[in-house]
Amino acid sequence: MKFEPVTTVRAYERVVEQIEHAVLTGRLAPGTRLPSERELMAQFEVSRSTVREALRVLQAAGVVRSRAGDPRGPEVLPPSPTTLRKSIRRLAQSAHIGLAELLQFRMLLESSAYRLAAHLRTEDQLAQMELALRRMRDHLDTDTTDDGAFSQADVEFHDAVAQATQNPLVVACGEVVRGVAMELIENKLAHADDRRDLREKIVAHHAEMLDAVREGASERAGTLACQALYDYYAEYIPESQRALLAPLL
Amino acid sequence: MKFEPVTTVRAYERVVEQIEHAVLTGRLAPGTRLPSERELMAQFEVSRSTVREALRVLQAAGVVRSRAGDPRGPEVLPPSPTTLRKSIRRLAQSAHIGLAELLQFRMLLESSAYRLAAHLRTEDQLAQMELALRRMRDHLDTDTTDDGAFSQADVEFHDAVAQATQNPLVVACGEVVRGVAMELIENKLAHADDRRDLREKIVAHHAEMLDAVREGASERAGTLACQALYDYYAEYIPESQRALLAPLL
DNA sequence: CACTATTTGTACGTATGTATT
DNA sequence: GAATACATACGTACAAATAGT
Numbered sequence: 001m002k003f004e005p006v007t008t009v010r011a012y013e014r015v016v017e018q019i020e021h022a023v024l025t026g027r028l029a030p031g032t033r034l035p036s037e038r039e040l041m042a043q044f045e046v047s048r049s050t051v052r053e054a055l056r057v058l059q060a061a062g063v064v065r066s067r068a069g070d071p072r073g074p075e076v077l078p079p080s081p082t083t084l085r086k087s088i089r090r091l092a093q094s095a096h097i098g099l100a101e102l103l104q105f106r107m108l109l110e111s112s113a114y115r116l117a118a119h120l121r122t123e124d125q126l127a128q129m130e131l132a133l134r135r136m137r138d139h140l141d142t143d144t145t146d147d148g149a150f151s152q153a154d155v156e157f158h159d160a161v162a163q164a165t166q167n168p169l170v171v172a173c174g175e176v177v178r179g180v181a182m183e184l185i186e187n188k189l190a191h192a193d194d195r196r197d198l199r200e201k202i203v204a205h206h207a208e209m210l211d212a213v214r215e216g217a218s219e220r221a222g223t224l225a226c227q228a229l230y231d232y233y234a235e236y237i238p239e240s241q242r243a244l245l246a247p248l249l
Numbered sequence: 250m251k252f253e254p255v256t257t258v259r260a261y262e263r264v265v266e267q268i269e270h271a272v273l274t275g276r277l278a279p280g281t282r283l284p285s286e287r288e289l290m291a292q293f294e295v296s297r298s299t300v301r302e303a304l305r306v307l308q309a310a311g312v313v314r315s316r317a318g319d320p321r322g323p324e325v326l327p328p329s330p331t332t333l334r335k336s337i338r339r340l341a342q343s344a345h346i347g348l349a350e351l352l353q354f355r356m357l358l359e360s361s362a363y364r365l366a367a368h369l370r371t372e373d374q375l376a377q378m379e380l381a382l383r384r385m386r387d388h389l390d391t392d393t394t395d396d397g398a399f400s401q402a403d404v405e406f407h408d409a410v411a412q413a414t415q416n417p418l419v420v421a422c423g424e425v426v427r428g429v430a431m432e433l434i435e436n437k438l439a440h441a442d443d444r445r446d447l448r449e450k451i452v453a454h455h456a457e458m459l460d461a462v463r464e465g466a467s468e469r470a471g472t473l474a475c476q477a478l479y480d481y482y483a484e485y486i487p488e489s490q491r492a493l494l495a496p497l498l
Numbered sequence: 499c500a501c502t503a504t505t506t507g508t509a510c511g512t513a514t515g516t517a518t519t
Numbered sequence: 520g521a522a523t524a525c526a527t528a529c530g531t532a533c534a535a536a537t538a539g540t
Binding site for chain 2: 008024049053057059062063079081083084088090091093096105108120166167168172173177
């Protein structure tokens with residue numbers, strides 16, 4: 001017989017466990033309200049501080065949200081990749097991960113996403129991508145006020161591709177890595193986003209990839225996506241590390 | 250001139266921000282100790298509850314750990330994928346992500362890992378993989394007491410591959426997804442791990458992949474990894490969803 | 499080894515700002 | 520606008536746990 005080492009489990013952790021389990025098993029659906037803090041402290045038979053610490057942890061985990069003065073109590077949130085994003089960003093910024101690794105990971109994810117999309121896309125999604133691409137063409141010269149109609153169309157295109165992959169994990173990781181990478185280079189990048197020729201290149205790339213996705217040419221779509229990322233960002237990677245990226249092309 | 254909408258930011262969040270920023274920028278190295286709660290409440294000029302709520306959030310995020318009665322104060326933890334694992338697990342168990350998506354993601358990650366390893370592996374890492382494989386062969390018949398010497402050798406093999414990829418993000422995500430997937434099927438899976446024929450199949454697969462990695466045949470290594478995963482786990486996926494996996498083979 | 503000082507964990511009371519009805 | 524219920528934040532107090540003497 002073997003015994004497990006015992007671990008003193010804090011009161012607030014037990015509270016977290018119970019609530020989280022209720023949410024995860026669906027006994028507490030998104031949108032429903034938790035009892036008020038005073039009610040919770042009565043039900044769990046703990047003090048207010050304990051309840052609050054538990055709620056803080058759950059809030060940080062994206063499970064619930066509590067607003068000051070809301071008489072309906074803390075709200076159970078729908079699952080969202082926000083926490084995933086924070087986790088990956090933390091891991092990335094912990095200096096163990098550089099731009100090269102990040103870009104490599106992104107190339108990997110995006111190429112896979114396009115390969116999947118080429119296989120699984122519906123006519124509807126294809127139409128959505130075409131629409132987004134047309135809108136990008138229309139806004140080639142629109143000024144970048146109001147967050148840029150061009151960028152917005154770009155996002156729409158990516159959303160359509162994301163829908164087509166049918167895998168939220170791939171999509172979420174891709175988005176996250178994209179965001180983190182952008183943050184890392186945004187100082188070096190002198191808002192090149194509003195240079196017209198760059199926009200034209202982007203549109204051309206997207207058009208190529210859309211063709212590949214339409215024809216179901218998954219290999220081509222994947223390599224195109226990789227190549228595009230490499231073309232855009234390789235200049236920000238030290239030459240010594242570019243060898244890491246080559247294997248994916 | 251445009252104004253940003255203001256958002257009431259809680260006191261504990263400001264505390265979290267400051268500490269987290271200090272850790273992320275390296276001003277607080279892993280292993281160092283934070284000031285005690287009473288000290289912190291003096292420095293931030295907030296109450297102890299506020300400090301504690303902040304510490305709870307940071308602890309849940311895997312940034313620090315505080316133990317009751319430790320006069321040295323909360324410990325700054327080294328970056329680890331534990332939180333990433335929890336985030337992915339939460340997202341996976343929230344019913345939006347099924348075993349199929351998880352397996353698809355894992356196939357994608359592992360095949361990429363092997364492709365990278367085939368390109369970047371050093372002789373040293375190759376030797377490590379060979380050693381691990383030999384140990385797996387040696388323990389083909391060892392009983393599964395003490396956590397299984399066979400499984401341990403298996404893990405060593407994967408570690409060597411992970412080292413070769415040189416991308417901690419790919420490795421961490423792979424590990425996490427592997428863990429979550431295992432949890433999801435572990436009820437269905439009647440500890441098949443100790444059936445001898447399965448072990449032989451695993452060894453054979455590993456040997457094939459090692460060959461591919463040795464020869465630098467990245468494409469072959471990648472497809473082998475995918476195929477192996479599909480062979481093992483496809484039976485646990487509803488037939489209707491297997492179409493999602495096929496595009497990767 | 500026991501003791502002590504310090505720190506964390508928990509509890510309770512109170513004041514204040516806020517969202518809902 | 521008033522009333523109400525709530526979350527937020529502060530302060531104090533005591534128990535439990537830990538490290539170092």
